[in-house]
Amino acid sequence: MSDPLLVAEHVTKTFASGAHTVRAVDDVSLAIEPGETLGLVGETGCGKSTLARCVARLYPLSGGSVQFDGHDISSLSSRRMRPYRREMQVIFQDPYGSLNPRRRVGSIIGDGLAIHRVGDGAERRKQVQHLMEVVGLNPEHYNRFPADFSGGQRQRIGVARALALRPKLIICDEPVSALDVSIQAQVINLLLDLQSEFRLTYLFITHDLSIVRHVSSRIAVMYLGRIVETGTVEDLFTTSRHPYTRALLSAVPPADPDAADSRQHVVLPGDLPSPVNPPSGCPFHPRCPRRQDDCVATMPPLEPVLDDDPEHLTACLHPLRTGEDLHPSRQDGAA
Amino acid sequence: MARFLVVRTLTGLFVLWLITIAVFVLFFVAPSNVARTLAGHQATPQTIALINHRLGLDRPLWQQYLDFVGNALHGNLGYDYYHQEPVTTIIRQAFPITLSLAVGAAIIWLLLGVYNGVVSATHPRSVRDRALTVTSLVFYSMPSFVLGLGALYFLYYKLTLAGYAWFPAGGYVPLSAGVGPWVQHLVLPWLTIALVSAATYTRLSRASMLDVLGEDYIRTAEAKGLGQRRVTYRHALRSALTPVVTQFGIDLGQLVGGVVITEQIFSLPGLGKTAVTAITQQDLPVIIGIVLVASTAVVIANILVDLCYAYLDPRVRLT
Amino acid sequence: MSLHPVVTAEQELEEVHSDVVGRGPWALAWRRLRADRVAMGSLAVVVLMVLIAVFAPVFAHITGHPPNMQYHQAGLTPDGLPKAPNSTFWLGTDDLGRDILVRIAYGARISLGVGVVATLLTVVVGVVLGLLAGFLGGFVDLVIARLVDLVLSIPFLLVAIALVSVSGPSLTITVLVISMFSWASMARIVRGQVLFLKEREFVEAARSLGASDLRIMFVDVLPNVLAPVIVYTTLLIPVVIIVQATLSFLGLGLPAPAADWGGMISEAQNYYTVAWWFVLFPSLALLITTIAFNLLGDGVRDAVDPRIDRLVRPR
Numbered sequence: 001m002s003d004p005l006l007v008a009e010h011v012t013k014t015f016a017s018g019a020h021t022v023r024a025v026d027d028v029s030l031a032i033e034p035g036e037t038l039g040l041v042g043e044t045g046c047g048k049s050t051l052a053r054c055v056a057r058l059y060p061l062s063g064g065s066v067q068f069d070g071h072d073i074s075s076l077s078s079r080r081m082r083p084y085r086r087e088m089q090v091i092f093q094d095p096y097g098s099l100n101p102r103r104r105v106g107s108i109i110g111d112g113l114a115i116h117r118v119g120d121g122a123e124r125r126k127q128v129q130h131l132m133e134v135v136g137l138n139p140e141h142y143n144r145f146p147a148d149f150s151g152g153q154r155q156r157i158g159v160a161r162a163l164a165l166r167p168k169l170i171i172c173d174e175p176v177s178a179l180d181v182s183i184q185a186q187v188i189n190l191l192l193d194l195q196s197e198f199r200l201t202y203l204f205i206t207h208d209l210s211i212v213r214h215v216s217s218r219i220a221v222m223y224l225g226r227i228v229e230t231g232t233v234e235d236l237f238t239t240s241r242h243p244y245t246r247a248l249l250s251a252v253p254p255a256d257p258d259a260a261d262s263r264q265h266v267v268l269p270g271d272l273p274s275p276v277n278p279p280s281g282c283p284f285h286p287r288c289p290r291r292q293d294d295c296v297a298t299m300p301p302l303e304p305v306l307d308d309d310p311e312h313l314t315a316c317l318h319p320l321r322t323g324e325d326l327h328p329s330r331q332d333g334a335a
Numbered sequence: 336m337a338r339f340l341v342v343r344t345l346t347g348l349f350v351l352w353l354i355t356i357a358v359f360v361l362f363f364v365a366p367s368n369v370a371r372t373l374a375g376h377q378a379t380p381q382t383i384a385l386i387n388h389r390l391g392l393d394r395p396l397w398q399q400y401l402d403f404v405g406n407a408l409h410g411n412l413g414y415d416y417y418h419q420e421p422v423t424t425i426i427r428q429a430f431p432i433t434l435s436l437a438v439g440a441a442i443i444w445l446l447l448g449v450y451n452g453v454v455s456a457t458h459p460r461s462v463r464d465r466a467l468t469v470t471s472l473v474f475y476s477m478p479s480f481v482l483g484l485g486a487l488y489f490l491y492y493k494l495t496l497a498g499y500a501w502f503p504a505g506g507y508v509p510l511s512a513g514v515g516p517w518v519q520h521l522v523l524p525w526l527t528i529a530l531v532s533a534a535t536y537t538r539l540s541r542a543s544m545l546d547v548l549g550e551d552y553i554r555t556a557e558a559k560g561l562g563q564r565r566v567t568y569r570h571a572l573r574s575a576l577t578p579v580v581t582q583f584g585i586d587l588g589q590l591v592g593g594v595v596i597t598e599q600i601f602s603l604p605g606l607g608k609t610a611v612t613a614i615t616q617q618d619l620p621v622i623i624g625i626v627l628v629a630s631t632a633v634v635i636a637n638i639l640v641d642l643c644y645a646y647l648d649p650r651v652r653l654t
Numbered sequence: 655m656s657l658h659p660v661v662t663a664e665q666e667l668e669e670v671h672s673d674v675v676g677r678g679p680w681a682l683a684w685r686r687l688r689a690d691r692v693a694m695g696s697l698a699v700v701v702l703m704v705l706i707a708v709f710a711p712v713f714a715h716i717t718g719h720p721p722n723m724q725y726h727q728a729g730l731t732p733d734g735l736p737k738a739p740n741s742t743f744w745l746g747t748d749d750l751g752r753d754i755l756v757r758i759a760y761g762a763r764i765s766l767g768v769g770v771v772a773t774l775l776t777v778v779v780g781v782v783l784g785l786l787a788g789f790l791g792g793f794v795d796l797v798i799a800r801l802v803d804l805v806l807s808i809p810f811l812l813v814a815i816a817l818v819s820v821s822g823p824s825l826t827i828t829v830l831v832i833s834m835f836s837w838a839s840m841a842r843i844v845r846g847q848v849l850f851l852k853e854r855e856f857v858e859a860a861r862s863l864g865a866s867d868l869r870i871m872f873v874d875v876l877p878n879v880l881a882p883v884i885v886y887t888t889l890l891i892p893v894v895i896i897v898q899a900t901l902s903f904l905g906l907g908l909p910a911p912a913a914d915w916g917g918m919i920s921e922a923q924n925y926y927t928v929a930w931w932f933v934l935f936p937s938l939a940l941l942i943t944t945i946a947f948n949l950l951g952d953g954v955r956d957a958v959d960p961r962i963d964r965l966v967r968p969r
Contacts, residue, residue, distance in 0.1 A: 346803070350803065350804050350807050353804055354804075354808060472945060472948060472949070473941075473945065475948065476892060476896075476941060476944035476945040476947075476948050477941060477944070478896045478899050478900055478903075478916075478940065478944075479900075480899075480900060480903045480916075480919065480920075481919065481937045481940065481941065484919070484922075484923065484926060484933055484937070485937075487926065488926050488927075488930070488933070492926070492927055585806060585839070589810060589811070591809035591810070591811055591812055592809070592810060592811030592812075592900070595811055595812065595815070595904070596900060596903070596904070599904065600923070607812075610812055610815070611815065611904060614815055614816055615905070622816060625812070626809070626812055626813065626816070629809045629812055630807070630808065630809060633807055633808075633809055634807060637807055
């Protein structure tokens, strides 16, 4: 196995606002292999977007390190970061906010080329038009403004922009969350096509579990700034160990409607606690139906549990055994 | 709130200090003819140098500055060589005139401007609104000296010729001599300053009010069944006033300008006219004294305005 | 999963209507402005004033009266007072027997010249400093913001008068003095806008591409700031014109015998009872110019930033 493309070790990000400090990302470690898609899921507010920006060095890190392609980029100045930016791109969530309304689309897509002085004006224009074709846009619309395009098309523009510098890694921060469901599939398929054609590695962030299942090879689940479980899609969807993962994944509508009855629908009590005042010990314990005394006191380490293979890591002191059900307040009446 | 006040006061003092330095440095770039004028045309360079020395004008700049600041803090703003009077006296005589003029005009323009603006906004596109919009445009575009001369011509000259000597051509009557005469002499100057600014405030409050009236929370209030008048004056006005207050803070500095012109035209011996005369005479102590007093007044007024702003918009208090 | 671009339903629609030309925000604004008759009218007046200024010598040529030539015989009454408008002097004469019409034309040069140059200077300084302060934040912002506060709290006219009188009146000084005080409001507006724009995702996107701060400021942020800047600029010109006229009214404009609207009105002060034309015509010239610029500014603002709630609200 080759070296991982991206390694995050004990990454922490705190924000201070007035008297409060928020630990948006708390001691997160993960690794992404070249060519794979790591899906990062969690509720809104769990810190996944913040983690993405830390990894992309759009925020400075409060703690920990990030290594890209073997190089430590944790605390590089913006000038030293520039060459790495070519290899690592971001696709943003908001199709309306992520494109400058006063710039023409061709200029937006070719921005990276211009910044890194790739080719001259004519070559760049050709490149941009080629990219537009690749993502499914009409290259003749080179001179139009973002306002002339629909949401789905704007996301395609964002994809083209990210692709322009032929990066190795693309961080997709909820790329389809703002789109109509009917358009989502098209953009997802585009991303998958591009991955095989351009040999891309994706960090795919989303709160939509059905998408993450379709897109990822591995999944990491975040809760309140921490990773609670990570493993292959298989592992997590068949043998999830962490109660939160189990609850989360139980909400995904299965592909087979007939299987719905046998599915256990878990409803978790309470809400996501405020990251300003996180619970002690395991962050999930206030809502966990399996909580024990040691959960309140000790922070569970992220490591293989029970008889899992070394790729499947869980942060739980009392993980679910294979075949074991989660027993919370049951919503459906089925036995 | 107290913290806000303290911070603002300190900032104000700092600004004031910078102004004194700026003015002081500025004026010492210019040749000062004080000694020469006192000595008379026939004086020899030696005599002038002697007078310079006696007056302390040949000492190093920074020493003069420190002395000046020290004196100022004791209420002594120096001595006016041209008129043989302490600067403080000159200022003390001129100050009430300018104050009457400025405060009166400010009150008139605020009330007039905001009232008209609100009326305009609550009856958009009506005849009243259109008439107000056009008149404000005309007054807003007019320099105050044009308005002043116009007022003199029509309200003094023509009116007096026609037999109605309501307004004098100028001059000041102190309040102690009676409210009637005091007002009578101030009406035209007040109007000269106020009408131009009122127009600005009419436009501003109209736009601001229209913005606020279009907001959803106003529609909610209306939907709740509150009468239109209550909606307007309670809910909308408070938010609409914020930009007006901000503008007022900025305009305080400009008020000084309007005062200067008006005092010139109507021969009111206030700070403005005194300052202009002093400048043409290169009378340094008076100039510095007046600029200092005017700046202090502006800084204080700004602090008061900020207080109002904080009252209207609670978010400001937290910063 | 094909590698060929997927033709979506939206795209099919696109192809059919591809002759619908996409119009950028500026083109749209221009179209709105063109449709605004009041704004176009005031633009015409402004252009007229500019032409008058440019072709001032033509006025002198046609009437045969140079602007500074004093006609003591033909231009003054036997008592030595100005003459009313007549066939020789179309707008009358001033206290020294000079042709008011010609002097107004030459005065336009000064008012418009100072108006435009001072405004341009103000805009450049204000926008750059506002950009830097808003975008870079930190120490730069602190210094610039404090400077702005300071400049805004100084009583402008007094200090301006002082400065001009100390250095001697000249066009350059007037322009510099006016700009020195006006840049602050512009900077404040720009800074506010930039602070808001800084948080937008397209700025983050530019950063993620590796753009430098400088590039982001001028390529990404500036075009979005231009709209309020343009509006404010158009509305600033009449203010500058008035300020310049005020300064010359107080005797601090160009030295006599220069023809300048403010100065003319100042000279006319003592004659307003006997020579109304002496006060009226320069004042009218001033008023017409400023009203035109103000109306134009309003039109520009409506064109660049149309708001739905400026339309009729049913009551």
